Amino acid sequence: MVNCASKLRLMIKFKHLFLVGIISLLVYACGSDGVAAVDNFDHAAQAVRDNDTLVKFFKSHYYDAVEGIVKPLETGETALFDDPKLSSQIVPETINDVDIDYTLYTYVTQEGTSTKDFPTVVDSVLVNYSGRRIINGESLSDTDFDNNINSWFVLGAGVIRGWTYGITNVKAGINATLPNEPLAFTGTGKIILFIPSGLAYRNLGRGTILANESLLFYVELNDLVENTDSDLDGIPNILEDIDGDGLPWNDDTDENGVVNFADPDDDGDGILTRNEDANNDGDPTNDFSDPENPTLPDYLNPKIRVSNE
Numbered sequence: 510m511v512n513c514a515s516k517l518r519l520m521i522k523f524k525h526l527f528l529v530g531i532i533s534l535l536v537y538a539c540g541s542d543g544v545a546a547v548d549n550f551d552h553a554a555q556a557v558r559d560n561d562t563l564v565k566f567f568k569s570h571y572y573d574a575v576e577g578i579v580k581p582l583e584t585g586e587t588a589l590f591d592d593p594k595l596s597s598q599i600v601p602e603t604i605n606d607v608d609i610d611y612t613l614y615t616y617v618t619q620e621g622t623s624t625k626d627f628p629t630v631v632d633s634v635l636v637n638y639s640g641r642r643i644i645n646g647e648s649l650s651d652t653d654f655d656n657n658i659n660s661w662f663v664l665g666a667g668v669i670r671g672w673t674y675g676i677t678n679v680k681a682g683i684n685a686t687l688p689n690e691p692l693a694f695t696g697t698g699k700i701i702l703f704i705p706s707g708l709a710y711r712n713l714g715r716g717t718i719l720a721n722e723s724l725l726f727y728v729e730l731n732d733l734v735e736n737t738d739s740d741l742d743g744i745p746n747i748l749e750d751i752d753g754d755g756l757p758w759n760d761d762t763d764e765n766g767v768v769n770f771a772d773p774d775d776d777g778d779g780i781l782t783r784n785e786d787a788n789n790d791g792d793p794t795n796d797f798s799d800p801e802n803p804t805l806p807d808y809l810n811p812k813i814r815v816s817n818e
Contacts, residue, residue, distance in 0.1 A: 550712045552604045555721055559705030560612050562723050565646035567595065572616060572701070579649065579701065579725065589616070600674050600708060613671055614703035621680030621698025625735050628677050631665040631746035631757050631770055633734040636676070643703070643723040654717045659692050659731065663739055665746070665758050666771065671704030671724070681732045698730040739771050742782035742808075743793050746770035751809070762809050778811040784818040 567590035573580045582588050589595050600611045628634055639656035641649045664673045682697030706712075706721045714720040736745035749770040750757040760769045763777030775782045785808040787796040793808040798815065807813040 552707060552711070553607060553609050555712065556609050556611050556705065556707050558721070559707055559723055562643065562646035563612075563614060563703055563705060564590065566643055566703070566723075567614075569647065572618070574618070577618065577699075578727070581648070592616075594618075596678070598674065598678075600670060602670065602707065604707075609707065611705050611707045613674055613705065613708055615675050615678050616701040616703070617679055617699070618701060619697065619699035621682050621730055622696030623681040623683055623698075623732070625681055625733060627680055628664060628730070628733045629737075629747040630673050630677060630755075631663065631737065631739075633661060633663045633737040633739070634676060634681075635659060635661055635731040635733065637729040637731065638726055640724055640726045642718060643725055646723075649725060650717075663737065663746075666739070669704065669709045671702055671708035672726070672728075674708075675700065675702040675704065675726075676728060676730060679728075679730050681730045684732055692731070694731040700728050700730070702726040702728060740773045740782075742773050742775070743786065743791060744770075744782065744808075748794065749775070763811070776809050776811045778814050780814050780816045781818075782808040784816040785813065786817050787815065789817055 568588050569582050570579050570589050571582050571586040572578075572589060572592065572594070573586075579589070595614060595616050597612050597614050600613050602609050602611060637658040638660070639653045641653055644650060662668050662672070664676060679698035679700040682694040685693045685695045687693070702725065704724045704726065706723050709724050710718055710720075710722070712720045714722065718724070736747065738745050746757055749760060749768075751760040751762060751769060757770050758768050761767065761772070762769055762775045763772070765772065765777055769775045773781050773783070782793050785796060785806075786793045787798055787807060794806050796807045797803055797805065798807050798813050799805060799810050802810060802812075807815070
C-alpha cells in the first residue's frame with residue numbers, strides 16, 4: 510500500500526532482477542511515514558486510541574484457517590487476542606519533534622520457504638495484497654480499499670510505515686515461473702498486518718480511508734531482492750544508514766532532499782558514489798583518501814573528487 514503517489518512497479522524480468530533508475534523518494538518530503546505531519550494534532554494520544562481500537566478488534570475476531578481470513582468471533586473459536594500466533598512489535602516514530610511508540614501487530618499464516626533471508630526495512634519486495642478498513646474496532650469494511658498482485662515495492666520508500674516493518678516478519682517463496690509463462694511462486698510467505706492509523710495515513714486519511722482509521726492487510730510475499738541497491742551505487746540500501754539508527758530514510762549526507770539510498774552521488778561532489786572506489790574492489794565504503802578525515806569514506810567526503818571511471 511503506497512502513499513504520496515509513489516507506487517513502485519518495476520517491470521523487470523524476474524530471473525535477472527535488477528532495480529533500474531533512481532527512486533523518487535517522495536516519502537522523504539512527506540514525512541517519516543510518507544504522510545505529511547499536521548501541526549497541533551495529538552499523535553501520542555491517537556496512538557493510545559489506535560491500540561485500544563485494535564485490542565477491541567482482536568477480542569471480537571478470529572482467524573479462520575480454512576478460509577484464510579479474519580472473521581467475527583464464533584463459539585468455540587480462539588479470539589485473536591488469545592491466539593499465540595498474533596505478534597506485536599514497537600515501532601518508534603518522531604512526529605513534530607515528539608517521540609511516539611506505536612504498536613504494530615502481525616499474524617503469520619504461512620511461513621515462506623525461500624532460502625533468502627527476511628527482508629530488511631529497505632529491500633524491494635514482490636507481493637500480492639489486499640487491504641480493508643477496521644471500522645471502530647468492531648468490524649472490517651465490506652470491500653477492499655486496495656488490492657493487487659505481483660506488485661513491486663521498496664520498503665521504507667513510499668509505503669506506509671506499517672508495511673515497512675510488518676513485511677520484514679515473513680520470508681518469501683520460490684520462483685516457479687516457466688519460460689514464457691506468467692510469474693508463479695510456491696511456498697510463499699503469508700502475513701496479516703494490523704496497522705494503527707499512526708503507521709498508516711494518520712489524521713489525514715486517503716481516498717475511502719478515514720482519518721485516524723486503522724487498517725488490515727493480507728500480504729503474500731512472493732519474492733524479494735536481497736540487499737536491494739536502489740540507486741545502483743554499489744552500496745545496499747540497508748548499509749546506507751549512515752548514523753546507524755536503523756532508519757535509512759533519514760540519512761541525507763549532501764542535504765539535497767534525496768536520502769542516501771536513493772542518491773547516486775551521496776556527498777554531492779559531482780562524482781558518482783560507485784566511482785569513488787579508489788581501490789577498485791567494488792565497495793565504495795572502504796576507501797579513505799583524506800588524511801585529515803581518515804575515518805570518512807571518500808563517497809561521503811565532498812573534498813575527495815577522484816573518480817575511477
